[in-house]
Amino acid sequence: MGQGFDRHLFAxxxxxxxxxxxxxxxxxxxxxxxxxHNILSTSTLTSPAVSLGGFTPVVPDGFGVGYGVGYGVGYGVxxxxxGCRVSSYPSRHVHEFLQCVRKSLEDIFTxxxxxxxxx
Numbered sequence: 001m002g003q004g005f006d007r008h009l010f011a012x013x014x015x016x017x018x019x020x021x022x023x024x025x026x027x028x029x030x031x032x033x034x035x036x037h038n039i040l041s042t043s044t045l046t047s048p049a050v051s052l053g054g055f056t057p058v059v060p061d062g063f064g065v066g067y068g069v070g071y072g073v074g075y076g077v078x079x080x081x082x083g084c085r086v087s088s089y090p091s092r093h094v095h096e097f098l099q100c101v102r103k104s105l106e107d108i109f110t111x112x113x114x115x116x117x118x119x
Contacts, residue, residue, distance in 0.1 A: 038058050039061060042055060042066070044068060054066045054087060055087070060091065061089075061091075063087070063094065064087040064088070065086050067084040084101065
């Protein structure tokens, strides 16, 4: 079902490198490199003790997004809240990405209020 296979492949590559073993040809395939070039890397912290955390990009042209949400009364720090922290390398222009995140959240809230998008 593809549940985390990338972590297994990463571990096998790491172990082969650490033992000085040659990597199988699979790891040299351009498709493997493309699949592992993650432009958007995200993570969340679900502890009620943490308000918001950060997450870094894993490639120079990528973004790291750490996000948090409220879980309702008694389930988290924030009852009715969603937020994120976006990071990037200096060469990547993060402002346009942030505008898209904001617009997406506005559209989601508009739909949740039962209104059509763009009204």
